[in-house]
Amino acid sequence: MNHDFQAQKSALPWPVVALVAWLVPGLGHLLIGRRDRAVILAATIYGMFIAGLFMGGIDVIDPVGDRLWFGVGQVHAGALAIGVAGVRMAMDVKAEAAPYGSPEAVPEYQPSVGRVNELGTLYCALAGGLNLLCVLDVIGRITAAEEQRLREAPSSRGRASEATS
Amino acid sequence: MIDTLRHIITLAAVDPAATWRPFLDPIDLHGHWLWLIAPLLMGVALVYKTLKAPSLREVPLExxxxxxxxxxxxxxxGATLWGVIELV
Known part of the structure; x- marks a missing residue:
């Protein structure tokens, strides 16, 4: 199969589109007019992230204990990953603040272990990694369109000057 | 695969308030973990092909x-690494 790399124009500058695409999976492709693909990407990336969270529980998102998995993979799932990490950290802070031995000193979630934890972590990390791939794809398409426009601009000016002379 | 799905449905159906809270507690899928790799691979393949395929019609098959x-x-x-571990 031949893979295409179509340049796509965007009304917004690429850093803004990249940031939006990073925060909300699929939104970057929506902004450059690839609506159907945006829906598939959003559904798949959110689906993978939520599936990971569902099987491993909130314990699979651990920005303190699993910095590498969170920092390299999971955080790139965008606002949802940051929100879940915030909830998890709030639960940990609440448990740590409670007096030792009290029922509140135990976190509200159940720690996950073994294969379920590994797979849940992997699902969420791959969802983040795939969203990063989508962000890079959006940046590539917008910058390719910009380069194409710059290449065409001098030649069209040249043709215009030839016509007037 | 069907056993795994049945296991998930049973877990969700049996008194969830007392045993399992979705997204807070992990699911007991330790005996079925291998089946969970297939949807993960398909998710990766779907995102990649959605980005690269010239036409959306090609996406499912690709x-x-x-x-x-x-x-x-x-x-x-996996088999190669297993062989290396067993032989070396």
């Missing part, structure tokens, strides 16, 4: 093909 490639390559890599 996704299936790439997913199977990854699965076969992972199985070969």
């Amino acid at each position: 996704t299936l093909r790439l997913g199977i490639y990854i699965l076969v390559l992972m199985a070969v890599a």
Whole structure:
């Protein structure tokens, strides 16, 4: 199969589109007019992230204990990953603040272990990694369109000057 | 795969308030973890092919093909590593 790399124009500058695409999976492709693909990407990336969270529980998102998995993979799932990490950290802070031995000193979630934890972590990390791939794809398409426009601009000016002379 | 799905449905149906809270507690899928690799591979293949395919009509078949490639390559890599560990 031949893979295409179509340049796509965007009304917004690429850093803004990249940031939006990073925060909300699929939104970057929506902004450059690839609506159907945006829906598939959003559904798949959110689906993978939520599936990971569902099987491993909130314990699979651990920005303190699993910095590498969170920092390299999971955080790139965008606002949802940051929100879940915030909830998890709030639960940990609440448990740590409670007096030792009290029922509140135990976190509200159940720690996950073994294969379920590994797979849940992997699902969420791959969802983040795939969203990063989508962000890079959006940046590539917008910058390719910009380069194409710059290449065409001098030649069209040249043709215009030839016509007037 | 069907056993795994049945296990998930049973977990959700049996008094969830007392035993399992979704998204807070992990699911007890330790005996079925291998089946969870297939949807993961298909998700990766689907995103990749959605980004790269010239036409969306090609995506389902290409996704299936790439997913199977990854699965076969992972199985070969796993078997090779297992062989190295057993022989060395």
